[in-house]
Structure formats: C-alpha cells, structure tokens
Amino acid sequence: MTAAAEAERTRPRGRFMARLDIANLLWILPAALMFGVFYVGGFVQMLWRSVSEGGGGLGNYEEALSGEVYAIVFWNTAKVAVAVTAACLLIGYPLAYVMSRLRPNAQRVVLALVLIPFWISALVRNYSWIAILNRNGIVNSLLMLLGIIREPLPLIYNMTGVIVGMTYVLIPFMVLTLYGAMRGIEDVYLRASASLGASTSMTFRRVFLPLSLPGIWAGCLLVFTIAVGFFITPAMLGGGRVPMIATAIESQIHDVLNWGLGSALSVILLVWVLLIYAAFSRILGVKALLSRH
Amino acid sequence: MRYRTLVGFLAFGWIAAIAFSGRSAAQDLRVVHYGGQFGKAMREAMFDPAEKEMGIKIQDMSRTDMAKIKAMVESGNIEWDVVNVNTLEVGRGQKEGLWEPIDWKLIDPKVAGPVGPMAYGVPFIGITNGIAYNTDKYKNPADVPKTWADFWNVQKFPGRRALDNRVRYLLEVALLADGVDPAKLYPLDVDRAFRSLERIRPNIAVWANPPVGGTQMIASGDVDLAFAVNNEVENAKLRGAPLGFVFNQGIYTTNSWVIVKGTPHLAKAMEFLRVVSQPQYQARLAELTYFGPMNPAALPLVSEKLRDELPTAPANFAGQAVLDNEWWAENEAAMIERFTRWMAR
Numbered sequence: 001m002t003a004a005a006e007a008e009r010t011r012p013r014g015r016f017m018a019r020l021d022i023a024n025l026l027w028i029l030p031a032a033l034m035f036g037v038f039y040v041g042g043f044v045q046m047l048w049r050s051v052s053e054g055g056g057g058l059g060n061y062e063e064a065l066s067g068e069v070y071a072i073v074f075w076n077t078a079k080v081a082v083a084v085t086a087a088c089l090l091i092g093y094p095l096a097y098v099m100s101r102l103r104p105n106a107q108r109v110v111l112a113l114v115l116i117p118f119w120i121s122a123l124v125r126n127y128s129w130i131a132i133l134n135r136n137g138i139v140n141s142l143l144m145l146l147g148i149i150r151e152p153l154p155l156i157y158n159m160t161g162v163i164v165g166m167t168y169v170l171i172p173f174m175v176l177t178l179y180g181a182m183r184g185i186e187d188v189y190l191r192a193s194a195s196l197g198a199s200t201s202m203t204f205r206r207v208f209l210p211l212s213l214p215g216i217w218a219g220c221l222l223v224f225t226i227a228v229g230f231f232i233t234p235a236m237l238g239g240g241r242v243p244m245i246a247t248a249i250e251s252q253i254h255d256v257l258n259w260g261l262g263s264a265l266s267v268i269l270l271v272w273v274l275l276i277y278a279a280f281s282r283i284l285g286v287k288a289l290l291s292r293h
Numbered sequence: 294m295r296y297r298t299l300v301g302f303l304a305f306g307w308i309a310a311i312a313f314s315g316r317s318a319a320q321d322l323r324v325v326h327y328g329g330q331f332g333k334a335m336r337e338a339m340f341d342p343a344e345k346e347m348g349i350k351i352q353d354m355s356r357t358d359m360a361k362i363k364a365m366v367e368s369g370n371i372e373w374d375v376v377n378v379n380t381l382e383v384g385r386g387q388k389e390g391l392w393e394p395i396d397w398k399l400i401d402p403k404v405a406g407p408v409g410p411m412a413y414g415v416p417f418i419g420i421t422n423g424i425a426y427n428t429d430k431y432k433n434p435a436d437v438p439k440t441w442a443d444f445w446n447v448q449k450f451p452g453r454r455a456l457d458n459r460v461r462y463l464l465e466v467a468l469l470a471d472g473v474d475p476a477k478l479y480p481l482d483v484d485r486a487f488r489s490l491e492r493i494r495p496n497i498a499v500w501a502n503p504p505v506g507g508t509q510m511i512a513s514g515d516v517d518l519a520f521a522v523n524n525e526v527e528n529a530k531l532r533g534a535p536l537g538f539v540f541n542q543g544i545y546t547t548n549s550w551v552i553v554k555g556t557p558h559l560a561k562a563m564e565f566l567r568v569v570s571q572p573q574y575q576a577r578l579a580e581l582t583y584f585g586p587m588n589p590a591a592l593p594l595v596s597e598k599l600r601d602e603l604p605t606a607p608a609n610f611a612g613q614a615v616l617d618n619e620w621w622a623e624n625e626a627a628m629i630e631r632f633t634r635w636m637a638r
Contacts, residue, residue, distance in 0.1 A: 069634040076637060136514045157499045157515070240458025240500025243637050254360045256626040257389060 046263045054260030064264045070248065074272070077245045080162060080234070081227035087167040088174040088223045089216065096178035096215075097208075100185070114175050122169065126236040129165050130156060133237075157239025165233040170226060174219040181215020182208075214284070221280050225273055245269055321352040322561050326377040328355025330528060334581035335377075339569045346568050349561065359386065366391050366554050374556045375565055380547040381461075383414035384622040393552040396563055404570040406587040406605070407615075414549035415566045417575065419585035421604040421613060422462050423543030425521035427452075427511050428535040440542050441470035444518060445489070447496045452517030454493070455510040458500035460632035461621055462544045463490065465614060466520060469542050475614035483628070487635060500636070511536055523604055527583040541612040545604060547587065579603055585610075 050060050064070050099110045117125065132138045133156040140152040155161060185208060193203040231246040238244075245265065252262035324340065326332045332355050340351045357376055365371050366389075378386070386392050392413040402410040406419075424444055430452055431437045438450045444466075447454075457463060464481050467489035473482070498516050501507045507519035508526050512534040526538040550569075552562045568574075575586035576594035585605025586592060592605060600606050604613070621628075 067630065069630050069637070072634060072637040130513075134513055134515055154498075235502065239498075240502070240636065243633050248633065251629055254358065256629065257359055257363055257385060258626055259360075259363070 046266055049259050050263035050267050052260070053263070054258060060260045060264035061268070063261055064268055070245075070265065070268075073243050073245050073248050074268075076243055077228050080159070080166070080230075080242065080244065081224050083163050084166045084170060084227045085220050085224045087163060088171050089220060091167070092171050092174035092178055092219065093216070096175045096182055097212075099175070099179055100182035111179075114172050117168070118172055122232050123236075125169065126165055126233055129161070129168070129237060133161060133164065156237055158241055159238075161237035161239070162234045162242045165237040166227060166230055169233060170223045173226065174223050177219035177222055178212065178215045181218070182212050185211045217280060217284055221277065224276070228269065228273060321350040322375065322558055322565055323373050324351055324353045324375045324377075324565070325357055325373045326353060326355055327357055331524075331582055331584075332356075334578060338577035338581055339574050342574055343565055343568045347561070347564060351565075359391075362386065362391050362553060363389060369555065371553055371555045371557065373553050374558045374562045376551050376553060377417075377548055378414070378551055380408065380411075380414060380416055380549045381616075381618045381621050381625075383411055383549050383551055384618055386551060387413045388622070391551075391554055393554055393556065393559060393562075395552070395566070399563055400567045400570060403590075404588040406589055407610075408547050408549075408587065411549065414551050415570060416547045416549045416587045417570060418548045418578070418582075418587060419604040419610075420546050420548065421523040421538075421540055421543035421585075421609070422520065422546065423523060423541070423613075424539040425507055425511055425519050425526045426537050426539070427517045428537045430517045431537070437537065437539065438518065439539055441466050442472065445470040445493050447493075450518070453498040453515070454496055455499040455501045455507050455516040455519040456493070456497050457503045457507065457520050458636075459503050460628045461625060462520070462546075462616065463632075464628065465544050465616065467493075469614065475542060475612075478614055479617045479620050481620065481624075483631070487631070490635070508534075508536065523602075524583040527602060540604070540609040543604070543609075543613045544616050545610065545613040546616045548584075 051057060054060055095110075095114070099107055099114075102110065130137070134140070135152040137155070139155060140149075143149045144152065155164070189207055189211065190203055193207045194200075198206065229246050230244060231250060234242045234244045235247060249262050249265045249269070252258045252265065326335055332353065336353060340353055344351050354373075357378055359378070359382055362373065362376065365373065383392070394412055395410070395415055397410045400410075400415060405411070405416050408416040424438055424441070426437055431450075436450070438444050438446070443450055444454070456466070464483065464486040465478055467486040468478055468482060469475060470493070471485060471489040473485075499506075499510050501510050501519065504522045505525050507521035508529050510516045511519050511521070512529050521538070523538055523540070523543070526536050529536050550566050552559065552566070556562055570588055572586070572588050572591035572594055575588045575591035578584065579586045579591065579595050580599055583599075583602060585603040586595070587605070592600060592603070595603065601608070603609065
C-alpha cells in the first residue's frame with residue numbers, strides 16, 4: 001500500500017466521498033440482496049395478491065375502504081398512535097435533555113438503562129405490565145392500602161393499558177433520537193445566550209428548544225410509524241376493546257385465510273404511513289428529518 | 294483477500310447447514326400441533342408409542358398456523374406432514390386445497406366418534422367451551438351459574454365477568470342466554486345474538502384472549518366468571534387456582550388431524566393417523582390433557598374419576614351444543630367484521 005493511498009484511506013472525508021465502484025457495490029450487496037428479496041420481493045408479491053385474489057381487480061380495496069369497519073379501525077389506530085407519541089415525547093424529552101447534558105460516563109450509564117428494555121422479550125414486558133396494572137396488581141394494591149381508592153382502578157384491558165404498555169416499549173426510540181439531536185447542540189450557544197443576559201428558562205425556550213426541533217419531529221415520526229403497526233401489546237393489554245389495524249390484518253391472514261383483503265389492508269396502511277411521512281418532510285424538509293444537527 | 298475468504302467460508306457454511314437440515318428432516322415424519330402442555334402430553338401419549346410401533350422418528354413442532362400451510366402448498370415446499378387443527382379448519386383448508394384425502398379403508402371409521410369420518414380430517418379430541426367460576430366467590434352449589442341465562446343474570450349472580458374477544462362460540466352463547474334451544478341453534482340468528490350480547494356488554498370487565506384468557510382472568514382475580522375451555526380450567530386447578538367448570542350448555546368442539554397436500558410421506562402419515570387413533574393412546578392423552586377422546590373405545594380405558602371430567606363423558610356431553618363447523622367456515626369472515634365493528638363502537 002502506497003503512502004498516498006494510505007493517506008487517502010485515513011482522510012476522514014475521503015471515505016464519505018468514495019465513488020460507487022465495484023468494490024463498494026460488493027459491500028452493499030448483502031444489504032441490497034436482503035432488502036431486494038425479503039422486502040421488495042415480498043412487497044411486490046403482496047401488491048399482486050391484493051389485486052389478484054378474492055375476486056381480483058380493486059375488489060379488495062373497495063371492501064377495505066367502503067365498509068365502516070376498517071374506517072373505525074384505522075381511526076382507532078391513529079388515535080392510539082398519536083396518544084403514544086405524545087406520551088413518549090412528554091416523558092422522553094426531559095430524559096434526553098438531562099442525558100445530553102451529563103458528563104460522558106454518566107451519559108453511558110443512563111444510555112444503558114434506556115436500552116436495557118430492548119433486550120427483554122416483548123412478551124415478558126407485557127406480562128410485567130399485567131402484574132403491575134391488574135386489579136390485584138402492585139399499583140392498585142398500593143393505592144388501596146394507602147386508602148386513596150376503595151375499588152381497584154381499571155388500569156388494564158382498556159385503552160389506558162394499551163397506551164401505557166406501548167409508550168414503555170417505544171420510549172427508547174424517542175429518547176435515542178432526541179439524544180442524538182441534542183448532543184449536536186453545542187454548549188457555546190447556550191453560554192452565548194446566558195452571557196447576553198437570558199435566564200435559564202429563556203435560553204431553553206429561545207435557543208435549546210428550537211435547535212432540538214428536528215429531533216422532536218424525527219422522534220415523533222419514528223414512534224408514530226412504529227406505533228401504527230403495533231400488534232402484541234394491544235392484543236395483550238387491550239382486553240379486546242382496542243381494535244388496531246395490525247390485529248385486523250392478522251385476522252384476515254391467519255384466521256380466515258383471506259390474503260387478498262389482508263394484503264389490501266397492508267398496502268393501505270403503508271400508503272397511509274408514506275403520506276404522513278411525505279407531509280412531515282414537506283413541512284420540514286427531508287434533511288431536517290435525517291440530520292442529527 | 295482475507296475478507297473474501299471469510300465471506301466464502303460463511304457462504305459455504307450457510308449452504309451446507311441448509312442442505313443438512315433439509316436432509317435430517319426428510320427422514321422423519323413431521324407432526325405439528327399447538328404446543329405447550331398439550332404438545333408435551335401428545336409426545337408422551339402418542340408420538341413416543343407411535344415411534345416404537347412404526348419404527349420411525351417423529352419430529353414434532355409447534356405451532357399450527359393455517360397461513361404457513363397455505364404458503365407451503367402454494368410454493369410446493371412442504372415442511373409439515375401431519376397437522377393438528379381445529380376441526381373448523383378442515384373445511385376451510387379443503388376449500389383452499391390444502392389437505393390430502395383420508396383413506397378410511399386404512400383407518401377404522403369408528404374412531405371418528407360422534408363427528409363421523411370426514412373426507413379430509415380424522416377427529417381425535419372433544420373440547421368444551423363453558424362457564425368457569427371462582428370457587429371462593431361461588432361456594433354453595435346453589436350459587437353457581439349453571440346456564441348462560443344465569444351468566445347473563447347479573448342481579449342473581451353478581452360478580453365480574455369475562456367473555457372471549459373472538460366471535461366464534463360467542464354468538465352461540467348469546468343465543469343460549471336468550472333462551473334458544475341448544476339443539477336448534479343453527480343457522481344462527483345473528484341479529485338476535487348481537488342484541489343479546491348488547492345486554493351483557495356493560496357487565497363484561499374483560500374481553501379475554503382465547504383459549505387461555507378466561508381461565509387466567511379468574512386465576513388472577515380480575516373476574517369471577519368467565520367463558521373458558523375445560524382443559525385450561527383443569528390445568529389451573531392442578532396449580533391450585535380456585536376454579537370450577539360447568540359442562541351444561543357448553544359449546545362442544547373438536548380437533549382433528551389433517552395431512553398436508555403434497556407431503557412426500559403420505560403412506561407414513563396415513564399409518565400414523567391409524568396408530569394414534571387407537572383407544573389406548575387416546576385414553577392416555579385424555580388423562581394427561583382433560584380433552585375427551587374421540588374414539589368411543591377409549592373412554593372405558595380412562596380412570597373412572599377422571600372420566601366424569603371429560604367433555605365426551607355421556608353425562609357431560611348430553612347438555613352441550615355441538616358447534617356447526619360448516620356454518621362457521623361459511624360465515625366467520627363476515628362475523629369477525631361485524632364483531633369488530635360492534636366492539637369498536
């Protein structure tokens with residue numbers, strides 16, 4: 001290896017500016033194959049099923065869009081997703097803020113704490129919520145013991161249970177996105193603001209908050225998108241009262257083997273999410289969503 | 294170079310692994326069931342003895358998934374030979390062309406019991422979906438609700454209630470509660486069933502996930518009364534939960550064996566179904582699971598004490614309504630939609 005080539009390799013910008021030559025294409029190949037076969041291939045197949053099965057043509061879409069039932073289910077899904085996104089933001093923002101201002105070692109500890117739930121099975125986490133929130137669960141027992149309530153509160157097997165459970169699962173996504181954006185906010189700006197006489201709260205409102213906005217939007221979009229496709233938590237904590245679109249699709253695929261309608265519903269869900277993404281990026285610009293600064 | 298060698302090794306290992314896993318599986322009979330305690334019981338009562346009797350290996354797996362079977366048959370890549378399904382799925386799969394026809398010349402038609410031999414399925418257990426209750430709450434036999442009308446009667450039988458969040462069985466239960474004769478349920482009067490459900494709706498604390506949900510809700514103290522499956526209640530009782538079960542006015546359903554279309558082990562699969570339908574194995578399965586044996590010759594082999602707790606015991610069977618699989622295969626899609634709409638309101 002020549003010295004010049006060595007310099008080229010180690011120069012930080014050089015790596016990002018590399019041309020898309022054959023060697024680089026090879027590196028992309030596994031990811032491209034994976035996406036091509038399992039994602040694009042699967043998607044094309046689903047698209048085809050949605051117009052070829054169950055009568056064919058646009059019949060499946062007509063059934064999905066004309067009936068009252070899927071309108072209700074989509075609306076319900078949107079409500080849950082918005083509520084969960086808002087809850088994640090409310091809890092996640094202060095956490096990410098404190099985290100980004102901590103010393104590096106402390107940051108690592110908090111980061112690990114945020115990430116730990118990721119490594120525990122979703123099933124276990126949902127069962128834990130059942131143990132905490134049910135009639136004889138920890139929360140109700142404690143409140144009754146303290147004499148705050150006489151009858152156990154209905155904290156689970158309803159919308160409340162679903163929102164609590166989903167928020168818990170999705171908070172890391174929000175926190176990590178916000179944390180990434182907030183770390184990019186240099187202390188210099190905050191010090192400059194303070195030196196110009198702004199109070200702490202004013203510095204936060206006028207400097208920090210606006211600078212963290214891209215992180216907020218990106219976090220909200222990420223959490224919302226994942227939330228609309230949620231399946232296991234609504235099924236376990238919803239007590240059958242919270243119909244979500246993923247449950248409806250699952251029932252079409254597994255229970256009644258109506259793959260045509262199931263595929264049509266999936267395509268509608270995808271289009272719906274893409275429209276929301278398009279609206280977001282139209283307002284903010286894709287760059288704002290993708291960048292960390 | 295080093296990277297390329299590494300990638301080469303990985304690729305080779307991957308291909309070899311796939312090739313070998315395919316080979317080892319090809320020699321066994323692959324039997325799929327619903328897993329859990331039920332799967333373990335099947336291993337002991339049926340698969341182990343069948344391996345000895347047939348001199349083959351049986352690779353048993355969970356869990357049954359109709360969508361997977363449909364995908365296998367469509368793609369021609371058959372990974373399962375014999376599958377335990379809800380008998381309802383026999384008709385549904387038949388419509389989709391997923392099963393091999395059963396050769397009733399090889400298998401004694403009598404093993405199909407009251408269901409009778411089906412063109413594409415061998416029924417092997419009977420299950421009751423009935424009323425489960427908390428025995429601490431309803432101590433006197435007189436206090437225990439014994440019909441669905443009792444379950445609907447919240448004044449006379451106070452307590453928190455759970456029903457399933459699946460519409461199948463629920464419409465039957467609602468009609469029974471409204472006074473319909475168990476023998477004259479079908480075709481279901483759907484409007485009447487939903488009107489009846491509407492009346493109990495404010496008093497349902499939880500719409501539970503079948504098949505374990507109802508039992509779990511009582512065991513955890515969330516409700517006092519629930520729609521539940523007899524074997525789940527018995528399992529919970531064995532673990533010490535204060536549960537009781539009412540067979541009267543239960544909805545009787547069955548499970549069946551099917552053979553996946555295009556299996557390379559058709560003859561072996563048929564022989565397996567003949568072997569596991571024998572009374573001694575069915576009796577053992579009943580003792581381990583509390584599911585009723587379908588083969589009438591199996592019931593006398595079950596210990597007397599246990600026999601009274603089985604869905605197929607004559608005294609228990611008498612008061613039940615038998616689920617009409619054909620009605621549900623025909624109408625379930627529409628009913629799921631209507632139920633979802635009703636539930637979301």
